[in-house]
Amino acid sequence: MSATPSHTQGLGEQESIWFKLTALHKGSNPNPMHVLQQLTERHGGVIVVNMGNERVVFLSDPEHFKRVLVTKVDDYIKYFDGLKPIFGKSMITHDGALWQKIRMPQQPAFHPDMFAEYIPYFLTAIRSKMDGWAELARTGEPVEMVEQTWTLAADMICKALFDRDMPFNPHFVFKCVKTYTDVMNHKSVRLKKVSGAEFEITEEATAKAMEVWASVPPAVIAANPREERERTLLTMIEAAVADPTIPEFDRQQAVDELKQYLWAGTETTALTLAWALYETSRRPEIAERIRREGDEVYGNAGREPEAADYSALAYTRAVIQETMRMYPPIWGLIRIAAKDDVIGDREIKTGDRVVMFAYGTHHSAKYWQDPESFMPERFMGDAAKKRKPYTYIPFGGGKRSCIGGAMSQVENTLALSMLLRRFQPEYVGNEFAPADQHPGINATVTLTPRGGLNFRIRQLS
Numbered sequence: 101m102s103a104t105p106s107h108t109q110g111l112g113e114q115e116s117i118w119f120k121l122t123a124l125h126k127g128s129n130p131n132p133m134h135v136l137q138q139l140t141e142r143h144g145g146v147i148v149v150n151m152g153n154e155r156v157v158f159l160s161d162p163e164h165f166k167r168v169l170v171t172k173v174d175d176y177i178k179y180f181d182g183l184k185p186i187f188g189k190s191m192i193t194h195d196g197a198l199w200q201k202i203r204m205p206q207q208p209a210f211h212p213d214m215f216a217e218y219i220p221y222f223l224t225a226i227r228s229k230m231d232g233w234a235e236l237a238r239t240g241e242p243v244e245m246v247e248q249t250w251t252l253a254a255d256m257i258c259k260a261l262f263d264r265d266m267p268f269n270p271h272f273v274f275k276c277v278k279t280y281t282d283v284m285n286h287k288s289v290r291l292k293k294v295s296g297a298e299f300e301i302t303e304e305a306t307a308k309a310m311e312v313w314a315s316v317p318p319a320v321i322a323a324n325p326r327e328e329r330e331r332t333l334l335t336m337i338e339a340a341v342a343d344p345t346i347p348e349f350d351r352q353q354a355v356d357e358l359k360q361y362l363w364a365g366t367e368t369t370a371l372t373l374a375w376a377l378y379e380t381s382r383r384p385e386i387a388e389r390i391r392r393e394g395d396e397v398y399g400n401a402g403r404e405p406e407a408a409d410y411s412a413l414a415y416t417r418a419v420i421q422e423t424m425r426m427y428p429p430i431w432g433l434i435r436i437a438a439k440d441d442v443i444g445d446r447e448i449k450t451g452d453r454v455v456m457f458a459y460g461t462h463h464s465a466k467y468w469q470d471p472e473s474f475m476p477e478r479f480m481g482d483a484a485k486k487r488k489p490y491t492y493i494p495f496g497g498g499k500r501s502c503i504g505g506a507m508s509q510v511e512n513t514l515a516l517s518m519l520l521r522r523f524q525p526e527y528v529g530n531e532f533a534p535a536d537q538h539p540g541i542n543a544t545v546t547l548t549p550r551g552g553l554n555f556r557i558r559q560l561s
């Protein structure tokens with residue numbers, strides 16, 4: 101077995117910050133983010149909490165985000181305990197000169213000029229998902245929406261960025277990844293160990309899940325190209341491997357970069373689209389406006405959207421942006437202080453874990469009018485220009501900000517527009533709450549719906 105027990109249990113070990121933060125879920129709290137938010141409102145923008153043997157500093161002031169992400173960026177390094185099996189040694193985990201050497205050759209694949217090239221491949225993946233939904237509408241079978249959008253996002257990345265059809269079963273891989281990243285699951289694993297019940301079996305399942313995950317990138321690399329396109333992210337990565345001036349970018353680096361994209365580019369994009377479908381299913385007037393916009397921009401002309409249409413889908417894009425405000429997939433950005441510092445009037449010590457609490461700032465009445473209301477209009481017109489910097493950070497900020505943020509908005513805007521024009525997905529509730537109540541949130545590495553988002557798909561006539 102290639103994965104070691106310390107890795108397989110990494111996220112759920114008592115030492116991992118992810119495990120420590122599961123304390124927020126105490127008493128089956130349906131939204132642990134509210135606990136943190138109330139703390140920040142009561143105690144201010146810098147809260148220091150002693151958690152076991154380390155100090156965790158929660159920041160929620162945009163000025164402090166700027167300090168950590170931009171002004172003092174080199175003094176705060178990345179934190180990846182427990183996530184190594186997911187990311188390997190890909191660039192997202194590195195700092196300094198090495199990070200820069202690895203990011204540079206890949207950057208051109210994410211330039212906005214490339215999006216027009218990618219759109220036909222996004223559309224192919226969306227059409228294939230729509231064929232699946234037509235069948236689901238016919239049978240009436242319920243579906244879990246995060247799994248649906250995860251498999252769509254993985255298909256879009258494979259086709260557009262790697263020039264490959266998915267050489268793996270995305271539903272199976274999705275379940276494997278979730279087995280590992282669901283920290284609450286790890287917690288129950290640990291409790292089972294304490295009580296002496298079936299621990300070995302669960303550990304085996306977790307190790308197996310990560311073994312499957314490790315096999316995915318080599319399968320993608322080995323698969324036949326769909327069209328032998330010359331300029332893709334994968335060809336850029338292969339060119340970097342062949343480049344003697346960057347010996348650090350070896351074959352294993354290439355495999356790990358793919359691992360990173362298949363998680364960072366699918367999980368976050370998928371959660372955003374799934375939450376957007378949840379919000380629009382509760383608000384028919386928003387879904388109708390998205391449909392009307394789709395008709396006006398491309399549907400009435402009897403065609404599919406093209407690159408030039410993306411900017412015209414302003415309302416649909418605003419729905420995606422508002423979804424990322426309400427449900428930032430990366431709810432907290434974590435760093436380790438590499439030097440002593442002072443933030444606000446608090447001392448930061450070398451080794452402190454610093455959590456930039458994006459969810460808190462996105463939901464603060466200091467920066468957003470009526471923050472708990474879903475209002476896409478906040479993102480229309482010149483609203484962004486009036487916004488205080490660093491109050492909206494779904495993609496982080498500064499030089500370590502998301503490489504695929506702009507591209508993900510193209511993917512999700514097109515997907516939301518096309519899916520809603522043909523279907524009416526109906527949220528049906530889950531094991532924790534009926535359909536008319538919010539499903540609640542699990543704040544693990546990402547902000548996931550507690551118990552999933554179950555839907556029935558109805559096809560519009």
Ligand code: HEM
Nearest residue numbers: 192364365368369372429430433494495496502503504508
């Ligand atoms: C809604 C969609 C997405 C969200 C919310 C999101 C969020 C983020 C955030 C917050 C970071 C910075 C983390 C930090 O500073 O600690 C990040 C980094 C990153 N994201 Fe995304 N992301 C999304 C989509 C994508 C896509 C589509 C890709 C690629 C296909 C991608 C690839 C990456 C990579 C490679 C990094 C690391 C960049 C570096 O360290 O240089 N993300 N993302």
